Each structure stands twice: as structure tokens, then as C-alpha cells.
Amino acid sequence: MTNAKSANHRSxxxxxxxxxxxxxxxxxxxxxxxxEIAKFEVLAHRWWDKSSEFKPLHDINPLRANFIDKRSPxxxxxxxxxxxxxxxxxxxxxxxxxxxxxxxxGDAPLAVAELHALESQLEIEYQKITAEEIAEQRxxxxxxxxxLEMLEHVPEPNKVVEACAKLCxxxxxxxxxTINRNPxxxxxxxxxxxxxxxxxxxxxxxxxxxxxxxxLHSWLRNANLLLQEATGMTYNPLSKKYKMNPNDLTxxxxxxxxxxx
Ligand code: SAH
Numbered sequence: 001m002t003n004a005k006s007a008n009h010r011s012x013x014x015x016x017x018x019x020x021x022x023x024x025x026x027x028x029x030x031x032x033x034x035x036e037i038a039k040f041e042v043l044a045h046r047w048w049d050k051s052s053e054f055k056p057l058h059d060i061n062p063l064r065a066n067f068i069d070k071r072s073p074x075x076x077x078x079x080x081x082x083x084x085x086x087x088x089x090x091x092x093x094x095x096x097x098x099x100x101x102x103x104x105x106g107d108a109p110l111a112v113a114e115l116h117a118l119e120s121q122l123e124i125e126y127q128k129i130t131a132e133e134i135a136e137q138r139x140x141x142x143x144x145x146x147x148l149e150m151l152e153h154v155p156e157p158n159k160v161v162e163a164c165a166k167l168c169x170x171x172x173x174x175x176x177x178t179i180n181r182n183p184x185x186x187x188x189x190x191x192x193x194x195x196x197x198x199x200x201x202x203x204x205x206x207x208x209x210x211x212x213x214x215x216l217h218s219w220l221r222n223a224n225l226l227l228q229e230a231t232g233m234t235y236n237p238l239s240k241k242y243k244m245n246p247n248d249l250t251x252x253x254x255x256x257x258x259x260x261x
Contacts, residue, residue, distance in 0.1 A: 009118075023049070028078070030130055031160065036153040037106045039204060040085060044108035047086025048116055053201050057088050057149065058195070060233055060242045063178065064148060064254060065092035067244060072173040074098040077143040080167055082131045082160065083150025087113030087124065093146070094122040101125045101142075103134055129164035140169050148177040148254070151154050151216070152209045158219040165223035171261045174225060177233070177254040181210035185251045198238060213249050220257055229256040 006204040048050035068074065075097030081090040084102030085206075086109045094100045094117075102124055104110050110126050117124045121162055127134070131147070145164045150156040161176070168174055179189050213230060220227055232248040244254075 004098050020223045030128060030156055031132060031156050033103050033153065033155050035212075038043060039153075039201075040106045041108045043201065044086060044112045049114045053199075053204075054086070054088070056199050056235075057085075060091055060252075061241060063233065063244055064097070064175075067091065067254065067256075068093070068144070068146065068175055070097050071229070072146060078141065079144040079146060080134070080138075080142045081116075082145065082147040082164060082167075083153070084113060084126070085109045087116055087126070089146060089148055089172050090124050090126075091117060091120055091122055094124050095120075098144070101134075103126065103127050103131065103230055105130060108158065117190070129175050131160045131167070133167040135163040141154050142170055145172070145174040148175065151176065151178045152205060152211055157211060157216075158222065161216070161219040161225075162223045164258060168259045170259055172259050173226065173228075175254065176215065176216060176220075176252040176257065177252065178232050179210045179252055180207060180250055181207065181212050182250060185210060192237070193235075213253060213255070216255065220255075225257045225259055227255060228258050230254070233243050 007198040041051050047054050050058045074093050077098050079093050079098045080101050081093065081100060082103045084090045085106070086103050087102055090100045090113065102113060105128060107128065110128055113126050114167040145168045147160065147164050151160055154160050164174055180184055190205055190207060194202045194204055217227055228251055229252050230246070231251065232251040233242055233254060234245045234248050
């Protein structure tokens with residue numbers, strides 16, 4: 001890969017790109033649920049199709065990228081995107097001039113992410129590795145850590161939060177997004193999105209794995225992180241639009257967190 005970059009845009013010469021994705025031998029006891037990874041493997045080829053199962057992620061992407069960039073300007077910052085999938089957020093951040101590492105445990109989403117970055121002429125480092133493993137290698141190396149729509153797919157999400165805290169530099173910023181667990185979120189995120197509106201494939205989310213803000217907050221506190229701001233991301237089925245709504249964390253929500261100096 002080249003290190004060439006323009007002022008506000010990291011680009012690379014496709015002819016010199018080598019895959020950084022290494023097949024890993026999975027040690028036992030990894031904090032990974034193979035059935036969750038499998039859900040994304042089968043859909044990965046449609047990741048960048050904006051009318052596919054990934055439409056909701058495409059729709060919220062400008063909102064969340066702007067939210068992050070406004071609170072922690074990303075240009076020239078080192079960012080790790082944990083559970084990056086096909087790279088929708090990683091690319092939006094790289095486009096804004098960030099130096100991005102994306103990690104995931106799915107082969108197919110990572111392959112799609114690598115190819116798409118090539119098409120977009122963005123230099124992004126993608127790796128198949130868990131947050132816990134890379135945190136051992138790269139402690140306190142990142143200005144910003146993003147972990148969006150991933151915690152609800154992991155057996156022990158508190159461990160991922162701990163690893164994200166370890167990856168972040170003191171004084172750095174972290175962003176976590178997930179889905180609340182209550183009757184309304186069941187109705188909207190599972191029944192509505194998966195069964196009625198067909199926005200997501202059936203089985204994308206398991207109710208019992210959804211995470212209440214109070215639970216995530218307690219994991220943040222245990223990892224010595226400080227909650228800075230919380231906002232909901234609400235979907236209006238009539239206008240078919242998402243918006244940030246700080247007064248409604250009942251379904252999708254996003255937290256801005258700081259690692260104290
Ligand atoms: N963060 C991305 C993708 C969310 S989809 C976005 O918001 O656009 C959830 C992703 O988490 C999938 O790509 C899945 O493969 C990944 N994932 C699930 N469990 C994981 C784990 N234990 N470690 C790393 N990635 C994981």
C-alpha cells in the first residue's frame with residue numbers, strides 16, 4: 001500500500017495493494033458467536049447495495065459519521081472501527097481524512113470491505129481479529145474508537161467495551177451504538193424491521209442480546225470510561241427517514257464516551 005494521501009483524503013494506488021486479511025486459527029474461548037458471524041457472511045455480497053438488507057446502515061451512516069466528526073473531528077486522527085463489517089462507517093471516516101483500521105471476525109464482510117475501499121481509492125487497514133486480541137497488540141494507539149451495531153452480536157459485550165477502552169489513547173473518544181431491550185424495541189427493531197417492514201432479514205437481532213443503556217453504562221464505568229452524550233436514532237416509517245433524537249433512546253441509540261487523561 002502507498003502512504004500517499006491528499007490533504008483531506010487518504011487514497012491508494014490499487015496496483016500496489018496487497019490483502020492484509022490473514023485467515024486466523026481461532027483459539028478456543030474467543031468472545032465470538034459463530035452463528036452471529038454466519039448471519040453476516042451470507043449477506044456480505046450485498047453490503048454496499050443501498051436497497052438491500054444493509055439499507056438501514058446506509059441510511060443512518062451520514063447521521064452517525066457527522067455526529068462523530070462534529071464531536072471529535074476525525075481528519076488525520078487514528079481510528080479503529082470495531083466490527084466494521086463491509087466498511088460503511090470506516091469509509092465515511094476515511095473520506096473525512098481519518099487513518100482507519102477496520103476489524104471484524106467475518107471473512108466475507110472483510111473481503112467486501114477491502115474490495116470496496118479499492119474502488120473508492122481509500123487506504124484502510126482491514127484485519128480479521130477480535131477487539132480483545134488487537135487491544136493486546138495496540139494498547140492506547142487510537143484517538144477514536146468506534147463500535148457501532150456490533151455489541152448485540154457478541155457473547156460478552158462488556159469484554160469488547162474493555163478492549164475498546166484499552167485501544168483508546170488517554171483523552172481519546174469512543175462511540176458505541178446498539179439497540180435497547182424493551183417491549184417497544186422488540187416491536188420496532190424485531191417485529192417491525194424484520195417481520196413487517198422487511199428492512200432486515202428475520203433473525204438479525206435476538207431480543208435477549210439487545211442491550212439497555214443502563215447495562216452499557218455500567219460496562220463503561222467498569223472500564224473507567226465517562227459517558228459524554230447519548231442520543232437515539234429514530235426511524236419514521238412514513239417518511240422512511242432516520243433522525244438523531246436525544247430524547248428517545250428506546251430503540252437504536254448511540255453513546256459518545258471519553259477516556260479520561
Ligand atoms: N459496524 C458496522 C457493521 C455492523 S454489523 C456498521 O455499523 O456499519 C455487525 C458486524 O459485527 C458484522 O460484520 C459481524 O461480522 C461483526 N461481528 C460480530 N461479532 C464480532 C466479534 N466478536 N468480533 C468482531 N466482529 C464481530
